[in-house]
Amino acid sequence: MSIEQIIRVKIIEAIEKCYQQxxxxxxxxxxxxRKEFEGDITLVVFPFVRMSKxxxxxTAAEIGDYLKANVEEVSSYNVVKGFLNIVISSDYWISVLNxxxxxxxxxxxxxxxxxxxxxxEYSSPNTNKPLHLGHIRNNLLGFSLCEILKANxxxxxxxxxxxxxxxxxxxxxxxxxxxxxxxxxESTGIKGDHLVGNYYVKFxxxxxxxxxxxxxxxxxxxxxxxxxxxxxxxxxxxxxxxxKDAETIALWQMMNQWVYAGFDVTYxxxxxxxxxxxxxxxxxxxxxxxxxxxxxxxxxxQKEDSSVWADLTAEGLDQKILLRSDGxxxxxxxxxxxxxxxxxxxPIDKMVYxxxxxxxxxxxxxxxxxxxxxxxxxxxxxxxSYGMVELPQGKMKSREGTVVDADDLIEEMxxxxxxxxxxxxxxxxxxxxxxxxxxxxIALGALKYFILKVDPKKxxxxxxxxxxxxxxxxxxxxxxxxxxxxxxxRKAADRSIAVNPDVKVSAEPGAKELQLIKVISQFPTAVxxxxxxxxxxxxxxxxxxxxxxxxxxxxxSPILAEENEEIRNLRLVIAETAGKTIKTGMKLLxxxxxxxx
RNA sequence: GUCUCGGUAGCUCAGCUGGAUAGAGCAACGGCCUUCUAAGCCGUAGGUCUUGGGUUCGAAUCCCAACCGGGAUACCA
Numbered sequence: 001m002s003i004e005q006i007i008r009v010k011i012i013e014a015i016e017k018c019y020q021q022x023x024x025x026x027x028x029x030x031x032x033x034r035k036e037f038e039g040d041i042t043l044v045v046f047p048f049v050r051m052s053k054x055x056x057x058x059t060a061a062e063i064g065d066y067l068k069a070n071v072e073e074v075s076s077y078n079v080v081k082g083f084l085n086i087v088i089s090s091d092y093w094i095s096v097l098n099x100x101x102x103x104x105x106x107x108x109x110x111x112x113x114x115x116x117x118x119x120x121e122y123s124s125p126n127t128n129k130p131l132h133l134g135h136i137r138n139n140l141l142g143f144s145l146c147e148i149l150k151a152n153x154x155x156x157x158x159x160x161x162x163x164x165x166x167x168x169x170x171x172x173x174x175x176x177x178x179x180x181x182x183x184x185x186e187s188t189g190i191k192g193d194h195l196v197g198n199y200y201v202k203f204x205x206x207x208x209x210x211x212x213x214x215x216x217x218x219x220x221x222x223x224x225x226x227x228x229x230x231x232x233x234x235x236x237x238x239x240x241x242x243x244k245d246a247e248t249i250a251l252w253q254m255m256n257q258w259v260y261a262g263f264d265v266t267y268x269x270x271x272x273x274x275x276x277x278x279x280x281x282x283x284x285x286x287x288x289x290x291x292x293x294x295x296x297x298x299x300x301x302q303k304e305d306s307s308v309w310a311d312l313t314a315e316g317l318d319q320k321i322l323l324r325s326d327g328x329x330x331x332x333x334x335x336x337x338x339x340x341x342x343x344x345x346x347p348i349d350k351m352v353y354x355x356x357x358x359x360x361x362x363x364x365x366x367x368x369x370x371x372x373x374x375x376x377x378x379x380x381x382x383x384x385s386y387g388m389v390e391l392p393q394g395k396m397k398s399r400e401g402t403v404v405d406a407d408d409l410i411e412e413m414x415x416x417x418x419x420x421x422x423x424x425x426x427x428x429x430x431x432x433x434x435x436x437x438x439x440x441x442i443a444l445g446a447l448k449y450f451i452l453k454v455d456p457k458k459x460x461x462x463x464x465x466x467x468x469x470x471x472x473x474x475x476x477x478x479x480x481x482x483x484x485x486x487x488x489x490r491k492a493a494d495r496s497i498a499v500n501p502d503v504k505v506s507a508e509p510g511a512k513e514l515q516l517i518k519v520i521s522q523f524p525t526a527v528x529x530x531x532x533x534x535x536x537x538x539x540x541x542x543x544x545x546x547x548x549x550x551x552x553x554x555x556x557s558p559i560l561a562e563e564n565e566e567i568r569n570l571r572l573v574i575a576e577t578a579g580k581t582i583k584t585g586m587k588l589l590x591x592x593x594x595x596x597x
Numbered sequence: 598g599u600c601u602c603g604g605u606a607g608c609u610c611a612g613c614u615g616g617a618u619a620g621a622g623c624a625a626c627g628g629c630c631u632u633c634u635a636a637g638c639c640g641u642a643g644g645u646c647u648u649g650g651g652u653u654c655g656a657a658u659c660c661c662a663a664c665c666g667g668g669a670u671a672c673c674a
Contacts, residue, residue: 026614034617044616046654056654082654083617126674163674280674307672316600317670324672331674360601361669387602388667395667424636442636454610457602459667461609470636472622473610480636488633541611544621555629555638575633597636 002525003073003088004030007041014066021051032518038078039085040518046082056082090509093517100520100577108527108584109153117347119157120146120384122354123272127259128168129197131266133389133404133462134356134396137451140590141386142354143272144452144536147588152531157346160274161338164256165281168200170237173251174230175199175206185258191407193262196255206230269410271444271590276345278338287337288329290373291322299372310369320365335366336373343377351377352534357385357457384534387459389451404464413443413468420470426597441592442476448591449475453540473544475591478582481547482593485579488559492572497560507566512553516574519546523581527588536589543585550578 008028015023027047033039045060052059057079064077064084075089122142125131131139146156176183176199185192207230214224225231240248267273291308294300300310300322308323322333329337342348353363363383370378388395396403418439421427427435446468453473454460461467470476509517526542559575562568583593 029614029616031616037617042617046616049654081617166674168674305672309671318599319671321672326672328672330672334674356668357602358668359674362674364601385602390667420636424634426634426636450609458610459603463609466623467609469609469623472636474622474636476636477622480634484634484637491633537611541621544611548621551637552639554633558633560633596634 003092004041006071006073007043007067007086010067010071011043011063013070014063015048015051018062018066019048019051023048023051033085035515037080037083037085038087040088040514041086043084043086044082045084049082060084090514093509093514093521096521097517097573097577100580101573108151111150111153111155115153115155116349117155117157118149118350118352119159119342119346119348120149120352120354121159121161122146123160123267123274124163124355125160125263126163126168127193127196127256128172128200130191130193130262131406132396133406133409136270136406136409136447137386137389137460138354138356139267139270139272140448140451141384141456141536143270143590144539144588145352145354145384145534147590148527148530148536148539151527151588154350157276157348158274159276159278159342161278161280161283163280165241165284167234167238169252169255170234170241171203171230172196172199173237173248173255174233175203176255177251178230178233179206185261191262191265192258192260193266194407196259196262203230203234266406266410269407269444271592278341280334280338283338283341284329284334285337286341287333287335288323290336290340291333294322294373310365310372312365312368315368317365317368320369322369332362332366332369335362336369339366339370339377339381340375343375348377350380350382352382352384354384354386357387359383360385382534384456386456389460389462392461392463404462409447409464410443412464413447414440416468417443417446417470417476421597430596438594438597441594442470442479442597445475445479445586445591445593446470447475448589449478449540452536452589453544455537456535476597478543478547478586479591479593480597481550482579482582482586483595483597484554485550485575485582486595488575489572489579491560495560497568497572507564507570509570510557512557513570513574516546516549516553516578519549520574520577520581523585526585530588539585539588543582543589546578546581546585550575 008025008030011028012023012025015021029044029047031042031044033042043060043063045056045063048063049056049059052062054062060079060082064079064086067074067086068077073088073092074086076087078085078087120142122145123135123139125135142158146158149156176196179202180199183195185195188195190198207228210228210230211221211224214228215221219227237248241252291300294310295302295308300308302308303325305325306327307321307325310320310322312318312320320332321330322336324330339351342351355363360383363381363385367378367381370381372378390396391402391404393402418436421435421439421442427438430438450468451460523542523546526539530536530538530542553574557571559568559571562571586593
């Protein structure tokens, strides 16, 4: 039981004893005491003055007296207006510190066989172009969310649905056949996903030229778009693909393999991975059966043109198409099939989709449709919806060339990281390989933290020129603090100053030490809240608060030069605990921390 | 039109189950490297929390309305 829980229970008890009133636990508003006042936990007493029929100050004093007399951990209290500031004894904080330092995996709950199984879908790329900044936000949020869910004691299956079929990939295939001259990633040295992406762009360019030419010949815009040779070629490939034409399938497989190889490199650089990958080419037909079953059971209805629809007006929504008039599947149909497939493959307790907020409506409808089809899991789907990444000039548009490519971005940031590190000359003792690894760690730390620290549901602005900084509230700042803590501990070891976790800390901590211990002790709460709120940003904000606190401490309080052995030991233990917390927290964000930088 | 999400310092963002004087970073200005790493620390300046009502001891936070912006909205994914 945390100290806050103990206090809460005792306050309820106090009010029962003093005023003979029963209070609901959520009326007890506890908060961390503001720094300018003395105390650790503050109770807002206004809700209780009605019960005491006394002034706020008097009520606070009475509750305070009761707590001091009946709660071992409460050493004193003070009252400011209607706020009861409760002082927790330093013995208690020391015991917390001793517990943390001697617990192997504090705050982290390891999953067991009885744990809930959460499946998280994230990434979900198309195979016609490389990953860009929008995918980066998705991947980072998805991966971090999985880590947080695991830390909260869930079993997690990370999954990715690859949109590997459809007209988009046929466009790239057509362009490669027409203008590719047999180019491969090997022959050109171009990363596979970029090569395929180049042909997608090539297609668009040629297509536009053809349309312009046709319009110049007097065709209408609509006709031109329909009849342009390249579009016809792409459609023909799609038909051949669906007819399982051997040559087309072979080309499709070859080009998709290029893309997968390219994606793997990017995923690896980002440090994300998956336990199970679904391919739309393998699942896209399943949903159709479900829709037809729903039609047969009268859940859905059919129009004269033989398209199939769901009527969602009872739910306050519109009509939703599920099968086109030609009988082919739409996006929704596929997602129904994929969901069913997944729940057959795994004993899923909770399904989470990490998908952008432009699809909020889609997932609202998906949930209802699955429920209508009789799947119990339908209502429990969770759409982890996140906002878009915008550039200073507005939305990213691939056709206008305003996308920020994931690989380019990582490379540029690594370069900036290298330059900065070299100027500062802090890795001089490292081998080139060790140094390169650290540059990359710092670059990725900057990128990941920058994206993860903002509230997922909000749109965010990304300015490639200015946004990514290495100073201030950034990943590198946190990494830097960690590296310094490690440095302190190394030097302590060199000087044979023992940091023995088994030796219990006994010194009387000062205000600064207490402040740090308090922040550190709140780590499990932060992990828990981040899991409930599905928000890596909560973790990021917590770590930043801790790191900032530690830096101030570090500047004011000598550790190695401290004469008093007990205080030195206390501070070393605090440093070690802070480092441990930072590293564990950063792991939840998927960010590595270097031993030195 | 309807639904939905947002609007907090010049910029990027915290804070939102109602609580004390609204916080950080960047940018600007001024200090601090013979001490454990200056990717740091300290200080100055910067706010009608879009606007107007309401709820109450108390509102950036909850409710209503307006304005501005993003997104979705029957055969793209």
